[in-house]
Amino acid sequence: MKKTSPLAQNKELDIEEKILGDQRFLDLRIYFNFDFSIFSTPPGTIQQEDNGIHSYKKFKKFQENQRSEFSRLIYNATKSSNLGQDFEAHASFLMQLPKNRFSFGLLTKHISKFEDYAKKCISKRYADPQSLASIAIPALIQPLYHWSEAVDDDQRNSLMLQIEDLIHNRNKTLPPSTIISGSAEFKSYILFAYIIVAEILKLGISSAILAYHLVYFRQQSVSTWANIHPRERLLFSVISLHTFLRFYNKSDSFSPKYGFSHNTFTDLHALMYDAYDACSSLGLITAGQVFMWVVERIESEALAYNDLAGGRRALKGLNPTETRSVVELVKRFSSYRIPVTVERVERFLAQFVTTGRIRAALKLLNHLKFYPLWQLGEAMESMLRTESENHGKIVVAPLGDRTGSTAIINYLISHSGLTSIVFADDLVHAISLTKAGDRIYFVDDCTLSGTQSIHIMQELMGERILKPHHTKHCDALSKSQQTAVCKRTLVFAYCSACDTAINRMKDELSKLHYGKINFEIIYDIPEPSKSKAFTSASAVPWESQTERDDLKKYCADMGYSILEKMAIDKGWDEERRLESSLGYSDFQRLLVFPYSVPKTTLPILWTEGNSEVKWMPLFPVLD
Numbered sequence: 001m002k003k004t005s006p007l008a009q010n011k012e013l014d015i016e017e018k019i020l021g022d023q024r025f026l027d028l029r030i031y032f033n034f035d036f037s038i039f040s041t042p043p044g045t046i047q048q049e050d051n052g053i054h055s056y057k058k059f060k061k062f063q064e065n066q067r068s069e070f071s072r073l074i075y076n077a078t079k080s081s082n083l084g085q086d087f088e089a090h091a092s093f094l095m096q097l098p099k100n101r102f103s104f105g106l107l108t109k110h111i112s113k114f115e116d117y118a119k120k121c122i123s124k125r126y127a128d129p130q131s132l133a134s135i136a137i138p139a140l141i142q143p144l145y146h147w148s149e150a151v152d153d154d155q156r157n158s159l160m161l162q163i164e165d166l167i168h169n170r171n172k173t174l175p176p177s178t179i180i181s182g183s184a185e186f187k188s189y190i191l192f193a194y195i196i197v198a199e200i201l202k203l204g205i206s207s208a209i210l211a212y213h214l215v216y217f218r219q220q221s222v223s224t225w226a227n228i229h230p231r232e233r234l235l236f237s238v239i240s241l242h243t244f245l246r247f248y249n250k251s252d253s254f255s256p257k258y259g260f261s262h263n264t265f266t267d268l269h270a271l272m273y274d275a276y277d278a279c280s281s282l283g284l285i286t287a288g289q290v291f292m293w294v295v296e297r298i299e300s301e302a303l304a305y306n307d308l309a310g311g312r313r314a315l316k317g318l319n320p321t322e323t324r325s326v327v328e329l330v331k332r333f334s335s336y337r338i339p340v341t342v343e344r345v346e347r348f349l350a351q352f353v354t355t356g357r358i359r360a361a362l363k364l365l366n367h368l369k370f371y372p373l374w375q376l377g378e379a380m381e382s383m384l385r386t387e388s389e390n391h392g393k394i395v396v397a398p399l400g401d402r403t404g405s406t407a408i409i410n411y412l413i414s415h416s417g418l419t420s421i422v423f424a425d426d427l428v429h430a431i432s433l434t435k436a437g438d439r440i441y442f443v444d445d446c447t448l449s450g451t452q453s454i455h456i457m458q459e460l461m462g463e464r465i466l467k468p469h470h471t472k473h474c475d476a477l478s479k480s481q482q483t484a485v486c487k488r489t490l491v492f493a494y495c496s497a498c499d500t501a502i503n504r505m506k507d508e509l510s511k512l513h514y515g516k517i518n519f520e521i522i523y524d525i526p527e528p529s530k531s532k533a534f535t536s537a538s539a540v541p542w543e544s545q546t547e548r549d550d551l552k553k554y555c556a557d558m559g560y561s562i563l564e565k566m567a568i569d570k571g572w573d574e575e576r577r578l579e580s581s582l583g584y585s586d587f588q589r590l591l592v593f594p595y596s597v598p599k600t601t602l603p604i605l606w607t608e609g610n611s612e613v614k615w616m617p618l619f620p621v622l623d
Contacts, residue, residue, distance in 0.1 A: 026290060031238050032192050033133045038142050043149045087117045087139055094143035104155050107147060108162060114140045115166045125175050127186035137193045145200045156201040163197050164206060171212060184228055187216060188235045191243060207259035210243045214267035222327055222342050230278035237275030241294060244268060254301040265302040269295060270343040311350025314358055322362055329365055335372050335594045336619055348618045360551040364533065367540045368590040376445055377412035379495040379524035384413060388420045391439055395422045397430035399442040400456045400473040408595055409443045428481060436487040443493045445593055448527060448600045449585055450501030453492060454508045461512045469571035486516040497523035532588035533602060556581045559603040561613040596621050
């Protein structure tokens, strides 16, 4: 979608003022190497001095020489080294060309020559932004400006589309951004040239061009982008912000429009925050304040975040080691089902408002147990391999339905090296695959309170009394099927298990069907019930009791608030809601899986806010 800049419609402004806009706080002349004096004379002004006429004649002779076969061979052999000279000569030719010899095709050819030159500035590992800036862009702009009054509206649109195609084509060939590749600076100059051409041709710019420009930033890894020199990152951010503000007056609300999606605003938000860091590194205090102003406006207007201004300021109080640990957390949490970026972690931390509380929350995250899929698969495979060696064939059945974490663990073991496993569709199917005395396995990632496993077994045996707000997991087995279950051993296998869950399951399952259920519980990773986040047995190295208790109160108060809807839906009383404010049954877990989070984990990590209290969890869940 296109939108003509209001500045381009103001006839009183000269071309330089139109290009620069009214963003004097980020003057493009400070950041980009470009001679704006080429706009000092009106378009079409011919200055045929002796040198100019000679250049024109020399260029014509150069063209004529290329037509001979022998000269063409020589030219092709040196074409790569002469490409810059060819393009500059063509620009000089267009500047000296008499009006009666001008044709629109010469401009389209000139843009094609510019693309050829830009292409030669790119290799597999490096882009040459300096040659682009000092040679190619001036040679592109000057003839386009000179002949801008000689083309009609359709021709202007055609030239603009050719430039946009050129940008897309070059984006595909740029090498991955590194500290020395120059790709980010190359893209910045291409976008800079695009804006100048748009003003010369008196056309609007495409929001898609900026969106793709930001996608390039999104595609870079955190460590790669951080290693680029701050000046190159700042250049990329300056031209991005300048382009963005051609779609939005500073007095407008920064809300999605003109083709700017929520994702585009998210990318811009992350880029502006990085620009603030780059300004801090370079000592550019005023420019940094501009970028932070944009960050805070995007948060409040486009992304509808809660007021994070205080938290953003508090983040600056972290020391370099603590700041670097954010990047390490992003690497560790990279396999979570939604992207956990540096920007997301910082936004999550900013919600804790004060530097002291942010520092304490960072300690929580650094001691959070995040089990990647390979580790879960390894844990389950180890247990089942031992079981297979001792008992032979293993029949695995889902406990309840086949969705959620059970399905994921089933998938992991199905792709393991175990060959003696048979997967049943449900418990009834598992009964048909086994005989009296055999074992049936239920596998899952964890059991912490044991509640879900107990409830499902009670339902299967027809012994659970369901209340209106209870979740029903499955239908009861028939009497004969229940009898068949009692003739087999049910093995509950978990990657991780809490002693509380084990004790509860032993107690409750032993009561089922008159105590005739035969079962075992096996697990690989212990999760001690005493190891709560905010107790003396916590693995988190709290600096003091004050630090720990302050964060505990904040997490409990916020957890209580954001659990409001869940409490209503499940019919909790006040006591139950308070008890769950730090995780169901006050478990205070710091446990996360790549696909979901146990409800015994601190709610601030997985529960969204509501209309009354805004909160962004770091690991949002689906249910």
